[in-house]
Amino acid sequence: MASKPQPVVAANWKCNGTVAALTELLAVFNDAKVDHDVQCVVAPAFVHFGLVQAQLKNTKFAISAQNCIAKSGAFTGEVSIALLKDLGLKWVILGHSERRQYYGETNDVVASKVHACVGAGLIVIACIGETLKEREDGRTAAVVIGQLAAIAKTIRVNDWEQVVVAYEPVWAIGTGKVATPEQAQEVHHIIRQWMASNVGAEVASKLRILYGGSVTAANADTLYRCADINGFLVGGASLKPEFTKIIAATKV
Numbered sequence: 001m002a003s004k005p006q007p008v009v010a011a012n013w014k015c016n017g018t019v020a021a022l023t024e025l026l027a028v029f030n031d032a033k034v035d036h037d038v039q040c041v042v043a044p045a046f047v048h049f050g051l052v053q054a055q056l057k058n059t060k061f062a063i064s065a066q067n068c069i070a071k072s073g074a075f076t077g078e079v080s081i082a083l084l085k086d087l088g089l090k091w092v093i094l095g096h097s098e099r100r101q102y103y104g105e106t107n108d109v110v111a112s113k114v115h116a117c118v119g120a121g122l123i124v125i126a127c128i129g130e131t132l133k134e135r136e137d138g139r140t141a142a143v144v145i146g147q148l149a150a151i152a153k154t155i156r157v158n159d160w161e162q163v164v165v166a167y168e169p170v171w172a173i174g175t176g177k178v179a180t181p182e183q184a185q186e187v188h189h190i191i192r193q194w195m196a197s198n199v200g201a202e203v204a205s206k207l208r209i210l211y212g213g214s215v216t217a218a219n220a221d222t223l224y225r226c227a228d229i230n231g232f233l234v235g236g237a238s239l240k241p242e243f244t245k246i247i248a249a250t251k252v
């Protein structure tokens, strides 16, 4: 297998967790022996940032937001780039399908957030992926490339150093119905090829493309063996000790 870029394994805790349960889980993350070159990321709900900042000691991990807006000010209920930076955060997930589906984030909204975040020096995990209907209609490539192209239009070539792409087929999220390695690799390859043709060969080869959607300790090894899979964005299994096994699956 050609050498892969440094993997990223990110835990998206979504709107989950109690202080007690997350304290136990963070102790497991702290004890995890991670001796290969990997970037681990934990994205708690905003209310748990303080808890995670106080308790997460494993230096392989960074803390991420699950979303943000560009500007501070009179935006009740929101969290801005400046607020994240003030806490010392460097990572943010943008364009998750749940943000797109439940909060009306269009390709343009997501792209403008990516633009603002990379401009502010944050590292973005930019999520793309098709719904079941779009896949059944044979539109998977068109949908993910449309989502990617919207981002590419708003940022400079060099900015891609601060972007990690997460391919998350919507039909695989939280359903237990993981994409097969062939299905995932096919789309990851399409993404990398599009990047090579439209942004640049070097950017494309260095780009970390994560897979997300029902990743568990049982399927991570096989998925990571795919040439264009560079790590994972994990929901449900990231709230369990098995997340450390998913990290271990990226050791080759």
Ligand SMILES: O=C[C@H](O)COP(=O)(O)O
Residues within 6 Å of the ligand: 012, 096, 168, 172, 173, 174, 175, 176, 212, 213, 214, 215, 233, 234, 235, 236, 237
């Ligand atoms: O951000 C994570 C994804 O939505 C995947 O969630 P899941 O692992 O629960 O399917």
